[in-house]
Amino acid sequence: xxxxxxxxxxxxxxxxxxxxxxxxxxxxxxxxxxxxxxxxxxxxxxxxxxxxxxxxxxxxxxxxxxxxxxxxxxxxxxxxxxxxxxxxxxxxxxxxxxxxxxxxxxxxxxxxxxxxxxxxxxxxxxxxxxxxxxxxxxxxxxxxxxxxxxxxxxxxxxxxxxxxxxxxxxxxxxxxxxxxxxxxxxxxxxxxxxxxxxxxxxxxxxxxxxxxxxxxxxxxxxxxxxxxxxxxxxxxxxxxxxxxxxxxxxxxxxxxxxxxxxxxxxxxxxxxxxxxxxxxxxxxxxxxxxxxxxxxxxxxxxxxxxxxxxxxxxxxxxxxxxxxxxxxxxxxxxxxxxxxxxxxxxxxxxxxxxxxxxxxxxxxxxxxxxx
Amino acid sequence: xxxxxxxxxxxxxxxxxxxxxxxxxxxxxxxxxxxxxxxxxxxxxxxxxxxxxxxxxxxxxxxxxxxxxxxxxxxxxxxxxxxxxxxxxxxxxxxxxxxxxxxxxxxxxxxxxxxxxxxxxxxxxxxxxxxxxxxxxxxxxxxxxxxxxxxxxxxxxxxxxxxxxxxxxxxxxxxxxxxxxxxxxxxxxxxxxxxxxxxxxxxxxxxxxxxxxxxxxxxxxxxxxxxxxxxxxxxxxxxxxxxxxxxxxxxxxxxxxxxxxxxxxxxxxxxxxxxxxxxxxxxxxxxxxxxxxxxxxxxxxxxxxxxxxxxxxxxxxxxxxxxxxxxxxxxxxxxxxxxxxxxxxxxxxxxxxxxxxxxxxxxxxxxxxxxxxxxxxxxxxxxxxxxxxxxxxxxxxxxxxxxxxxxxxxxxxxxxxxxxxxxxxxxxxxxxxxxxxxxx
Numbered sequence: 001x002x003x004x005x006x007x008x009x010x011x012x013x014x015x016x017x018x019x020x021x022x023x024x025x026x027x028x029x030x031x032x033x034x035x036x037x038x039x040x041x042x043x044x045x046x047x048x049x050x051x052x053x054x055x056x057x058x059x060x061x062x063x064x065x066x067x068x069x070x071x072x073x074x075x076x077x078x079x080x081x082x083x084x085x086x087x088x089x090x091x092x093x094x095x096x097x098x099x100x101x102x103x104x105x106x107x108x109x110x111x112x113x114x115x116x117x118x119x120x121x122x123x124x125x126x127x128x129x130x131x132x133x134x135x136x137x138x139x140x141x142x143x144x145x146x147x148x149x150x151x152x153x154x155x156x157x158x159x160x161x162x163x164x165x166x167x168x169x170x171x172x173x174x175x176x177x178x179x180x181x182x183x184x185x186x187x188x189x190x191x192x193x194x195x196x197x198x199x200x201x202x203x204x205x206x207x208x209x210x211x212x213x214x215x216x217x218x219x220x221x222x223x224x225x226x227x228x229x230x231x232x233x234x235x236x237x238x239x240x241x242x243x244x245x246x247x248x249x250x251x252x253x254x255x256x257x258x259x260x261x262x263x264x265x266x267x268x269x270x271x272x273x274x275x276x277x278x279x280x281x282x283x284x285x286x287x288x289x290x291x292x293x294x295x296x297x298x299x300x301x302x303x304x305x306x307x308x309x310x311x312x313x314x315x316x317x318x319x320x321x322x323x324x325x326x327x328x329x330x331x332x333x334x335x336x337x338x339x340x341x342x343x344x345x346x347x348x349x350x351x352x353x354x355x356x357x358x359x360x361x362x363x364x365x366x367x368x369x370x371x
Numbered sequence: 372x373x374x375x376x377x378x379x380x381x382x383x384x385x386x387x388x389x390x391x392x393x394x395x396x397x398x399x400x401x402x403x404x405x406x407x408x409x410x411x412x413x414x415x416x417x418x419x420x421x422x423x424x425x426x427x428x429x430x431x432x433x434x435x436x437x438x439x440x441x442x443x444x445x446x447x448x449x450x451x452x453x454x455x456x457x458x459x460x461x462x463x464x465x466x467x468x469x470x471x472x473x474x475x476x477x478x479x480x481x482x483x484x485x486x487x488x489x490x491x492x493x494x495x496x497x498x499x500x501x502x503x504x505x506x507x508x509x510x511x512x513x514x515x516x517x518x519x520x521x522x523x524x525x526x527x528x529x530x531x532x533x534x535x536x537x538x539x540x541x542x543x544x545x546x547x548x549x550x551x552x553x554x555x556x557x558x559x560x561x562x563x564x565x566x567x568x569x570x571x572x573x574x575x576x577x578x579x580x581x582x583x584x585x586x587x588x589x590x591x592x593x594x595x596x597x598x599x600x601x602x603x604x605x606x607x608x609x610x611x612x613x614x615x616x617x618x619x620x621x622x623x624x625x626x627x628x629x630x631x632x633x634x635x636x637x638x639x640x641x642x643x644x645x646x647x648x649x650x651x652x653x654x655x656x657x658x659x660x661x662x663x664x665x666x667x668x669x670x671x672x673x674x675x676x677x678x679x680x681x682x683x684x685x686x687x688x689x690x691x692x693x694x695x696x697x698x699x700x701x702x703x704x705x706x707x708x709x710x711x712x713x714x715x716x717x718x719x720x721x722x723x724x725x726x727x728x729x730x731x732x733x734x735x736x737x738x739x740x741x742x743x744x745x746x747x748x749x750x751x752x753x754x755x756x757x758x759x760x761x762x763x764x765x766x767x768x769x770x771x772x773x774x775x776x777x778x779x780x781x782x783x784x785x786x787x788x789x790x791x792x793x794x795x796x797x798x799x800x801x802x803x804x805x806x807x808x809x810x811x
Contacts, residue, residue, distance in 0.1 A: 017636075019674045020717030023724060025588065025703030029717070030724045037719060070588060070703055072674075074638035292707045296587040 011080045013044035015073050022067035022077050027300035027318055033057035036067050036077035043080060053093045058084050060312050063184040063305030064264035085186025101309040102187050105194065109176030110142040111309065120172040122151040126158060129169035131201070135208040136168040139221070142177050143339035144213045149346065150339045150362075157213060157235055157364040163371055164242035168211065171201060180220040185306035195225055202230060211235050215266035215338045216304060222270065234266055236337050236363060240275035243282045252370045253285030259331040260363075261291070261322060261345065262298035263338035276337050279363050283370045289329050291322075303340030319348035326358055333359045335366055377809040380570040381467050384803050385410065387458060387747070390418020391437060391789055392781025392796040393575035394444045399800030400573075401449035405807060408567055409444065410472055411454045415521035416441050418577055422504060422601060424608040424615075426789060427655040428686030434610065438520045445522040455527060459564065461572070461750045468569050468776065476560035478528035478536065479514075483555035486524035490514035493550035495541060500532050502612075506602045509612030514547045514556075518610065528556070571776045571803035572751070574761060575796060576744065578782035581634025581642065581736040589633065589734060590705040594712050595620060597705060597732045599633075600652055607659050617663055617731075620710070624667060624730030627660050628714045629653045630702055631673040635737030635786075644758050646737030647786040650677045653735045654687055657695040669695045670727060672702050672716050680788065698725075705732060738786040751777055760785045770798045778802050 008014060022036040023029045029036075034057040042048055048055065061081045068076040088094055089102075101111035108116050122145060131137050138161065144154040161168055179194035202210075209231045212218040222232040242248045258280060266272045273295045281288050293299045301319045323345055326334045336342045345360045382405055386397040389411030397409040409416070420426075421441070423433035445452055455477055461470040479490070491497065494512035501507035504517040513533040514526050534541035535558055548556040583591035583599055590597045596619050598606070609615035617623060631653055635646040650673070657669050676697070678687040691697060702716040714727045740759040748755060754762040754773045761783050764771035769785075770778050778799035781792040 017674055018719055019632075020700035020719040021703045023703075023717040023719075024700065024715050030715075030726075035717075035722070037717065038722070066703070070639060072632070072637040072639065072701070293704075297590075297704055297706065 007043055007080065007083060010083070011040075012075055013040055013080075016040045016044070016075055017073055019072060021070050021072060025066040025070050027062060027064055027066065027302065028060045031315055032060040032312070034060045036081070039080060039084070040075070040077055043084075048084065049087050052084065052087045052091055055084060055088075056093070058088070059095070059310045061305050062264070062300050062302045062307050064300040065269050066264070066300070069268050082184060082186055086188060089186050095310060097309045097311070098185060098306065101306070102182065102185065102190060105177050105179070105182050106190055109194070110146060111177060111181065112142060112146050114146045117173050119145045119175055120170065122154045123158075123170070123172075126155060128158060129167075131169040131171045131174070131205040131207065134167050134169035135206060136166065137202070137205070137207045137210050138168045138170050139178070139210050139212045139217055140170060140175060141212060141214040141217045141339065143343070145175070147339070147343065150342055153213060153339065153342065153362040153364055156362065156368040159368045160239055160248070160364050160371070161211070161235070164239065164248045166238060166242065169205075171205075174201060178217040178220045180216040180224070181304070181306050181308070183220075183224070184304065185309070195220070199225065199227070202227070209233070211238055213339060215263045215270070216340065219265045219269055234270075234272060234337070236266070236275040236279060237272065239364070239367065240278045243279060248371065250283055250370050254283050254366070254370055255285045256332045257287040257289060257330050258333045258335055258366070259289045259291055259326050259329060260294070260335045261301070261341055262295055263336070263341050264298065264300050264304060266337060267295060267298050276335070276363055279367060280335055283367065289331055291325060291329070301341045301344040303338075303344040308340065308343075317344075317348055317351070319344040320352045323348045323352055323354055323358060327354055331358060333361050333366065335361060335363050337363050377466055377806065379466060380807050380809060381568050382807040383407070383567070383569045384571045384573060384807065385468065385470055385567060385569040386573045386575060388418070388575035388577055388781070388783070389416035389444070389452075389454065390575060390577045390781060391420040391440075392577070392792040393418070393573070394440055395793050395796035396573045396575055396780045396800045396803075397450050398440070398444060398447065399797050400804055401447045403800070403804045405449060405804060407450045408472070408569065409450055409452050410456050410458060411452070412457050413517065414455045414477070414525070414527040415517050415523070416444055416452070416454065417518070417520075417522070419601075420789060421518065421520070422506070422604055424604050424611075425655060425659065427651040428680070428682040430655070430658070434520060441520065441522040452523070453565070454523060458747060458750070461747070463752070463774070463776075464568065466570070466776065468572050470567050470569070472565045472567060474563040474565060476530070476562055477525065478530070478533070478556065478558050478560050479526045480555045480557050481523060481525040483553040484525045485553050485555075486516070486526065487552075488516075488526070489550040489552065490526050490547035490556060491516075493546040495534065495546055496532060500529065505605045505612050506599070508602060508605050526555075570807040571778065573778045573780055573796075573799045573803055574747065574753070574783055575780040575799075576741055576747065576783040578786070579739040579741050581640070581739050583633055583734045583736050585640050586633060588704055589630065589702070589732075590707075590712060591734055594705070594707060596624070596712055596730060597734065599734050599736045600649065600656065601736070603656050603733045607656070607663070617660065619731050622730070623664050625664070626668045626727070626729045627670070627731045627733065628702075628727055628729040629657055629669070629671045629733045629735060630714070631671065631735045632701060633734040633736045634739070636674065642737060642739070642758070644786065645677060647677065648788050649735035649737060651680070651683055651686070651788070653733070654678075654690045656733060658690050658693060661690075661693045661695060671695060671697045672700060672714070673697060674699070674701060680790070738782055741783070744783065753777060756785070758785070770795060770802055776806055
């Protein structure tokens with residue numbers, strides 16, 4: 001009973017207009033049982049925790065946050081979902097894959113069951129300073145550290161940053177997960193623990209500035225860590241500035257038609273729309289085309305919210321819609337600026353049988369080819 | 372701030388704003404026998420109401436109602452009408468007010484101008500400049516009257532666009548000047564300052580409309596077939612750019628979706644209030660679509676329907692009986708599909724998510740405080756309510772303000788419909804007259 005009261009108050013459920021704008025904007029609502037409006041109402045009227053096991057659809061949420069961004073009453077259904085996921089975890093109504101991810105994050109500091117000492121393997125043959133040697137930290141993140149495809153993004157980005165004369169270090173094998181996804185899976189406690197660990201690492205190394213690969217990590221540091229005296233940047237901000245200030249010399253042209261997919265955590269949630277585009281457009285020869293659904297109404301790729309560890313019953317994947325749209329626009333490359341978007345869209349290229357027709361590349365990978 | 376004696380009060384009134392509320396207030400004061408200055412920023416009186424096609428719930432022709440009142444305002448012996456003019460400064464001077472009014476140069480001698488329109492016909496920019504009165508859907512010349520029924524019916528040369536004004540040169544000599552038989556064109560005109568002293572001020576400065584581009588998910592400004600309610604008014608008006616035919620890219624829309632509460636009741640754009648007129652103007656517009664395109668599918672997406680005025684609920688029911696489908700739930704996405712747009716929303720009553728293909732989407736944009744409203748309130752010492760409209764003295768008295776002798780009329784005090792604006796204006800006129808009559 002006590003908890004039910006808290007949810008109502010915490011998420012101001014009595015204020016909800018029931019206008020359905022959250023549902024209409026939700027990327028998964030038309031193909032899943034997930035209905036944020038009903039969830040808000042039901043939790044106001046009933047003790048949902050008592051029958052939480054019936055609410056398995058809350059695992060479909062991608063945490064894109066469109067529901068909260070557009071709520072006319074300024075409410076945050078996405079946070080209610082997080083809290084309800086927390087109940088499920090407590091009650092043990094949770095998929096094995098999610099348990100594994102959480103346990104791995106707790107034990108190894110990453111949700112992929114990868115050993116700590118392999119975290120900096122991507123730097124092989126690429127000398128990178130230690131965090132203690134610079135006031136600027138390049139926080140690599142879990143996916144770019146371990147995923148064989150996305151490691152190349154960390155490498156390209158390191159290349160771009162170095163060429164721009166940006167001084168930076170990395171935490172290397174000391175780096176742990178920022179906890180953004182962990183929090184969105186509903187494990188608030190583990191998020192706190194990971195964030196405390198990272199905060200003391202930042203302090204120990206006297207870090208004044210963080211640059212992230214992933215918009216998810218960027219969002220966590222920027223909006224959820226309450227960091228004092230530390231500036232947080234997504235890499236596209238740093239690179240766009242370096243190009244503007246002519247610290248990066250673009251020497252080669254690229255004759256390609258390219259579109260850009262806005263990640264929810266960078267665009268919708270943090271309003272960083274222009275810098276990624278500025279970088280792409282600064283490369284001569286590129287024919288840049290926009291998706292109809294871009295910027296504030298970019299289509300979610302469904303990679304966030306812990307969905308990397310959740311099997312859903314969903315039929316059509318939005319990432320497939322996305323790559324098909326890109327092909328129909330004649331794009332040869334979809335540029336991304338988020339490791340999750342890279343994985344979901346690359347996967348979609350395969351499942352939609354579009355290999356050879358379109359490539360998914362990170363902005364840093366596109367840029368380094370032109371330097 | 373309360374004044375003890377009104378012995379030195381000047382029995383004249385300044386009305387700021389020449390929309391329906393300002394005209395009503397000025398006429399009422401003038402009819403009581405007092406001299407009234409009516410200051411209007413644009414070249415003509417009429418305001419927003421003059422742009423409307425029909426008024427709810429009676430479907431009266433707005434122009435037919437307002438035009439006689441505009442003419443009366445222009446002709447009234449007690450009203451000194453100062454159009455294309457603005458308040459440069461205004462301050463309390465004892466119990467009176469001292470104001471400096473800036474009369475902008477029209478570059479047309481209004482004494483000579485016969486309103487024939489030869490200048491506009493001859494203008495080299497004819498048909499090239501978006502006409503504000505038509506919400507930029509129609510085009511005008513640099514020499515123009517905002518609309519044919521303008522009062523005064525005197526031409527104005529747009530200083531932002533006219534080549535002679537902006538570049539100092541228009542061909543060999545300005546075509547308008549050559550065309551004007553009355554010799555009214557005068558590029559030598561300068562702005563003039565007029566100082567007036569009055570015993571009371573009625574503020575009737577009106578409102579801005581919410582800029583729908585602030586809701587990028589709705590695609591306004593990106594798709595031609597997503598328009599605002601006021602643009603729809605011009606589209607459906609027989610004096611509008613399409614002569615009253617509802618045409619989108621030359622075609623009659625067969626599926627029309629209206630979206631309510633755009634920029635109203637919305638924390639994301641810091642407008643928490645209800646704009647009070649959109650429910651009914653949308654119902655009226657839906658009726659007009661039904662009337663002009665009987666086979667069109669018409670859908671209205673809403674949160675709550677507020678039909679609180681006299682005859683409003685009956686009108687709402689009438690529109691429903693005409694086959695307009697009200698679907699509860701706000702769209703969150705509008706995107707392109709060929710030459711149509713898709714409106715994605717949840718019907719919250721049916722619990723059903725739907726994607727409606729539409730040829731035309733009309734956004735019911737709400738009422739906002741004017742962007743320049745602070746300039747006046749700072750000079751006068753007027754307060755604002757948290758919604759940024761001018762503050763009434765107390766919630767039971769929406770005409771008086773915190774400054775003795777300053778009264779509010781119309782939407783500058785808060786969103787309201789025409790009958791309410793007119794009633795408030797009459798009240799403001801009565802209170803202003805009472806104040807200045809004290810001397811007698």
